[in-house]
Amino acid sequence: MAHPVLPEDESPPAGATAAVDEARPRRLPLLLAGVAAALVMGAALVAPLVDRALRGDEQARRALDLRLVQTWEVTDRAHTTGDVTYPQDPPAGGAHHPVWLACGVYDEPVRDENAVHDLEHGSVWITHDPDLPADDLQRLAEQLPDNGIMSPRDGLPSPVVVTVWGAQLRLDGADDARLGLFLEEYGDGHTAPELGVSCRGGTPDPQGELPGQGTNA
Template identity: 40%
Template sequence: MGKDQEARKDRRASGSSRSGGRPGGRGRPQASVVTAQRPWGLIAAAIAVVVFAAAVISYAVVQVDKAEAMRVDSVEEIDGIEVFDYAAGQEHVSSEVDYDQTPPVAGPHDGVWADCTGTVYEVDIRHENAVHSLEHGAVWITYDPEVVSEDDIALLAEVADESGRMLSPYVGLDSPISVQSWNHQLKVDSAADPRIKQYADFMTFNAELFPEPGATCQSPQFLADPLVEDGAALDPDSGTSAP
């Protein structure tokens, strides 16, 4: 009888030991697990940056492709261009010259050149001074002020905004727009015509196509007080030829 009681005590003691000494034999509570949150905001921002960068690169590639498509390696590749054959070393004159082309592309000219450092004139500059600029390698963009709109003039000004180029109205022009350099001319109907920039990019300071490579386009005195073609004064209010 005494042995049975001792055996029961031993079993209770053993059970208490296995349960960690806690009443009722319960085990340790399970530790709670915290799941890490994904940084969705940062992921979305990174994706947006990648998409934007891809769009910028794609746009740049398209623009480069367009520029490359319009690039020419010879005069003959410019559709509609006219070529003339004036010799170098033309005479300097102070009198008016009766030019064969309108606008003129070469020939005798004034000893002072018109400033052609990306200059945008609001007057029909004296043609003899403009021709001297062509001799220096400039591209002269002209437009009929009674036909071409302000928006179109702004487009032309963007092309002219580079050293070696100038823009001016030309009263009585026989086409809406005419672009000329020494011995070359291109007439177009629209300021959006891509040949304007094509012509300007190829002709500006092209040393093989004008008589005086290295000559400057800077003419501060003319820039400050441009000479106006006789009989071609513009109405300052309307921008068209005065009666």
């Protein structure tokens, strides 16, 4: 009885095997290049997200550090030569004297009504406990903006208080890092009704009673 002849295992020709082996090394650089391109594109897409996240963290940090800033909507800008009772201590805006104070550091208390006129001009007002050490006073004076006044004040609710029109922050002392943050946030005078004006040209008299100086409409 005849038996069927089974076909022998078929193997690819030797030339075909060599072609496959040569193709594999050529595909590897292409694969690596594709992966690298994907990584570059991914980084380009992720970078803005990371940047926004970092900036968000910075904004959150500043908001947290300045969370104790008190703000008020102050609309009264009337001129008066009389005394004014202000709701804040120190005042953060309101009716004020027609004469404002000259920029600079004062070694005695200044009249509220004149200082408030400075605030209307976008000035920064740093008040401090009269008993602060000289080194602390120097540290505060070094941080005072050009458009700013600094003066001692009895009965402050904290050792140092920094004020602009409509905003105020009580500080623990001259080395309180929040002073720099407050000045960065509010020192440009943007909360003041007369942004772009300054304390230059005011009276150097702490009581603001020199006639004919520093008056405006």
